[in-house]
Amino acid sequence: xxxxxxxxxxxxxxxxxxxxxxxxxxxxxxxxxxxxxxxxxxxxxxxxxxxxxxxxxxxxxxxxxxxxxxxxxxxxxxxxxxxxxxxxxxxxxxxxxxxxxxxxxxxxxxxxxxxxxxxxxxxxxxxxxxxxxxxxxxxxxxxxxxxxxxxxxxxxxxxxxxxxxxxxxxxxxxxxxxxxxxxxxxxxxxxxxxxxxxxx
Amino acid sequence: xxxxxxxxxxxxxxxxxxxxxxxxxxxxxxxxxxxxxxxxxxxxxxxxxxxxxxxxxxxxxxxxxxxxxxxxxxxxxxxxxxxxxxxxxxxxxxxxxxxxxxxxxxxxxxxxxxxxxxxxxxxxxxxxxxxxxxxxxxxxxxxxxxxxxxxxxxxxxxxxxxxxxxxxxxxxxxxxxxxxxxxxxxxxxxxxxxxxxxxxxxxxxxxxxxxxxxxxxxxxxxxxxxxxxxxxxxxxxxxxxxxxxxxxxxxxxxxxxxxxxxxxxxxxxxxxxxxxxxxxxxxxxxxxxxxxxxxxxxxxxxxxxxxxxxxxxxxxxxxxxxxxxxxxxxxxxxxxxxxxxxxxxxxxxxxxxxxxxxxxxxxxx
Numbered sequence: 001x002x003x004x005x006x007x008x009x010x011x012x013x014x015x016x017x018x019x020x021x022x023x024x025x026x027x028x029x030x031x032x033x034x035x036x037x038x039x040x041x042x043x044x045x046x047x048x049x050x051x052x053x054x055x056x057x058x059x060x061x062x063x064x065x066x067x068x069x070x071x072x073x074x075x076x077x078x079x080x081x082x083x084x085x086x087x088x089x090x091x092x093x094x095x096x097x098x099x100x101x102x103x104x105x106x107x108x109x110x111x112x113x114x115x116x117x118x119x120x121x122x123x124x125x126x127x128x129x130x131x132x133x134x135x136x137x138x139x140x141x142x143x144x145x146x147x148x149x150x151x152x153x154x155x156x157x158x159x160x161x162x163x164x165x166x167x168x169x170x171x172x173x174x175x176x177x178x179x180x181x182x183x184x185x186x187x188x189x190x191x192x193x194x195x196x197x198x199x200x
Numbered sequence: 201x202x203x204x205x206x207x208x209x210x211x212x213x214x215x216x217x218x219x220x221x222x223x224x225x226x227x228x229x230x231x232x233x234x235x236x237x238x239x240x241x242x243x244x245x246x247x248x249x250x251x252x253x254x255x256x257x258x259x260x261x262x263x264x265x266x267x268x269x270x271x272x273x274x275x276x277x278x279x280x281x282x283x284x285x286x287x288x289x290x291x292x293x294x295x296x297x298x299x300x301x302x303x304x305x306x307x308x309x310x311x312x313x314x315x316x317x318x319x320x321x322x323x324x325x326x327x328x329x330x331x332x333x334x335x336x337x338x339x340x341x342x343x344x345x346x347x348x349x350x351x352x353x354x355x356x357x358x359x360x361x362x363x364x365x366x367x368x369x370x371x372x373x374x375x376x377x378x379x380x381x382x383x384x385x386x387x388x389x390x391x392x393x394x395x396x397x398x399x400x401x402x403x404x405x406x407x408x409x410x411x412x413x414x415x416x417x418x419x420x421x422x423x424x425x426x427x428x429x430x431x432x433x434x435x436x437x438x439x440x441x442x443x444x445x446x447x448x449x450x451x452x453x454x455x456x457x458x459x460x461x462x463x464x465x466x467x468x469x470x471x472x473x474x475x476x477x478x479x480x481x482x483x484x485x486x487x488x489x490x491x492x493x494x495x496x497x498x499x500x501x502x503x504x505x506x507x508x509x510x511x512x513x514x515x516x517x518x519x520x521x522x523x524x525x526x527x528x529x530x531x532x533x534x535x536x537x538x539x540x541x542x543x544x545x546x547x548x549x550x551x552x553x554x555x556x557x558x559x560x561x562x563x564x565x
Contacts, residue, residue: 011548034516036551110288110310
């Protein structure tokens with residue numbers, strides 16, 4: 001499936017450039033303003049207002065973790081590395097920082113627009129994967145609960161495979177994951193052998 | 201003392217889009233003649249012309265030659281987007297400026313280019329507004345196989361999808377190719393509401409001839425029911441198209457008879473097409489910016505605009521605010537059917553767009 005990029009929403013977006021005053025910053029600011037972004041530059045640290053930025057461009061040559069108000073790899077917005085030195089140590093730091101796209105210095109006449117689109121796409125993909133991984137991890141953590149629920153259903157004389165099939169059916173009927181269904185079954189204190197509630 | 205300032209001209213006078221190059225060149229030459237005849241200016245222009253002959257690989261070397269062999273730092277030129285992108289690195293290296301005077305597909309704002317003609321929020325998007333209202337939202341896209349038609353096609357698709365319409369087909373021909381049979385067959389089979397034609401030169405001529413023949417066989421394919429629309433058709437190609445152009449719809453900032461919308465052309469009246477007008481406007485605007493500023497001819501565009509402070513070229517985007525006209529070819533000439541207000545060029549489409557609401561509905565009792 002091809003992903004369509006919505007371009008209109010770049011208008012009025014807020015970009016922060018973390019770089020010492022330099023011709024590269026001017027060239028980048030010009031490009032971003034022409035595209036329609038609001039640009040702010042800062043150095044040597046990102047202020048708290050940067051947390052609300054839509055994009056952060058940062059100097060990969062002089063950068064270090066303490067400049068940013070978030071842990072390495074946890075930027076809450078798309079980030080773009082401005083790379084001058086291609087020394088392996090600097091690339092290594094850029095990787096650990098978790099840049100979503102890059103531009104090479106000297107920054108010239110173009111390159112910002114594609115960097116913005118690539119960074120946003122990479123950031124969105126990263127967020128989606130993280131959410132999916134968190135959900136899978138949570139479900140993995142409920143393995144013991146599933147076992148418990150199956151055992152509870154087996155206590156009513158069902159075989160293991162019958163009990164598991166019943167749990168799956170309950171999950172489907174309730175429109176929740178099998179782990180969440182297991183949590184409910186395990187929580188009903190031995191009464192959930194049948195999903196028809198036998199309590200008065 | 202009149203300063204003699206060399207100025208580059210880089211247009212192809214042969215090859216598949218020679219008619220457009222020729223129109224631009226004529227406009228620029230007329231602009232130079234007008235500047236040189238204007239006693240109010242402290243400068244005169246000396247043209248340094250090179251002809252790439254429609255060969256894409258000749259543009260960068262010939263641009264370099266202009267900048268190296270003469271004092272020119274301003275070049276009026278290029279028709280295709282491909283050729284414009286070819287010369288930008290050369291301009292960049294020498295802090296020179298290209299004055300680009302034909303419509304293009306947007307998504308560029310080079311520090312070294314002044315964009316004098318329309319970009320999509322000034323041609324394609326208002327044209328689609330008009331077309332959706334007049335004919336429908338089921339469209340067919342035909343174009344020449346390079347960035348102009350690709351990007352227009354992508355934008356048209358996005359706009360049509362957003363409006364709940366459908367792209368029934370899209371096909372791209374190599375530049376200069378005239379084998380349009382497949383396109384015609386697909387149009388015959390899909391019966392769209394209208395066709396967006398982004399073909400260039402002989403490809404477009406062949407297509408229009410074949411489409412007219414299709415209309416003779418099947419009355420659905422007439423300009424009234426299923427018209428052909430273009431963002432790159434101007435008067436300069438009407439001779440080559442002849443009767444096949446009848447009923448075609450085009451969008452542009454100027455058609456013959458309308459008031460030219462470039463501020464520097466206030467008071468001027470008649471141009472061959474928007475290509476002559478914009479190229480003429482480029483030369484006049486450059487002269488206006490250089491007048492009274494000795495040595496400014498060597499400045500990069502950004503500095504020139506900053507010092508002048510009042511150019512029609514926007515300082516942020518280097519684009520030009522222009523009126524939007526939609527016109528139909530009737531009896532061999534364009535007749536404007538929709539005349540929309542001046543709108544700033546928005547190359548990245550990042551600003552909210554004022555949609556043309558169309559004619560106000562009145563209660564008729």
